[in-house]
Amino acid sequence: MILYSVKDGQYYNIDGFKQDLSDMTEKGFAPKVYVNITNRCTCACTFCLRNTKEMNEHNNLWIEKEPEAEEIIAEFEKYDWSGLEEIVFCGFGEPSMRIDTVLEVAKYLKKKHPQVPTRMNTNGSGNRYQGRDITKELKGLIDTISISLNASDKKKYYEVTKSRYGEEAYDDMLEFAVKCQEYVPNVVLSVVDCIGEEEIAACRKVCEERGLKLRVRQFES
Numbered sequence: 580m581i582l583y584s585v586k587d588g589q590y591y592n593i594d595g596f597k598q599d600l601s602d603m604t605e606k607g608f609a610p611k612v613y614v615n616i617t618n619r620c621t622c623a624c625t626f627c628l629r630n631t632k633e634m635n636e637h638n639n640l641w642i643e644k645e646p647e648a649e650e651i652i653a654e655f656e657k658y659d660w661s662g663l664e665e666i667v668f669c670g671f672g673e674p675s676m677r678i679d680t681v682l683e684v685a686k687y688l689k690k691k692h693p694q695v696p697t698r699m700n701t702n703g704s705g706n707r708y709q710g711r712d713i714t715k716e717l718k719g720l721i722d723t724i725s726i727s728l729n730a731s732d733k734k735k736y737y738e739v740t741k742s743r744y745g746e747e748a749y750d751d752m753l754e755f756a757v758k759c760q761e762y763v764p765n766v767v768l769s770v771v772d773c774i775g776e777e778e779i780a781a782c783r784k785v786c787e788e789r790g791l792k793l794r795v796r797q798f799e800s
């Protein structure tokens with residue numbers, strides 16, 4: 580599925596909702612739509628839901644073919660999504676590996692309903708993967724960028740993410756986050772709550788030293 584919504588850790592194709600999506604909240608869903616853009620990733624996190632989540636009809640985000648921007652836009656065109664609280668580029672992979680497609684779709688979203696906020700969830704490897712500074716391209720198109728911090732130092736980071744770029748990926752990710760602050764209104768780094776108080780405090784310090792916000796989120800197994 581290309582566009583989906585989430586409830587209780589399960590993923591639902593939005594084709595199960597009314598055309599105006601008015602029944603999302605009635606059915607207990609947050610009024611948010613997620614865009615599943617790729618299954619590829621520059622990391623191979625030990626906790627990645629792609630490996631750990633049991634698959635059934637409501638949580639299978641594997642896609643056989645990555646959707647082109649036109650296909651994603653055609654999906655949005657089927658609905659009146661003017662009342663959504665957020666549209667999120669996410670899925671079972673790293674969206675910045677397809678940043679050109681993300682931005683083409685975001686451009687359409689901002690033109691059609693500029694009041695609907697956009698977010699990209701990322702591991703922060705976009706600049707390294709694309710070989711250019713993509714942060715300035717996010718300006719006016721992405722309102723929130725949520726970056727997985729995962730750990731308080733590069734060694735621990737590599738142990739959990741197994742990034743293809745090795746331990747250097749940690750500094751790349753932090754540099755990416757700092758650069759994003761120039762172009763994206765809301766930049767948030769995140770860790771999961773199961774890493775322990777001490778490690779959370781160390782992560783908070785990493786963020787504070789760089790003027791970045793930290794969000795501690797619930798671990799989803």
Ligand code: SF4
Pocket residue numbers: 620621622623624626627628629671672673701702727740
């Ligand atoms: S960065 Fe995200 S998608 Fe990539 S391996 Fe880690 S958890 Fe999975």
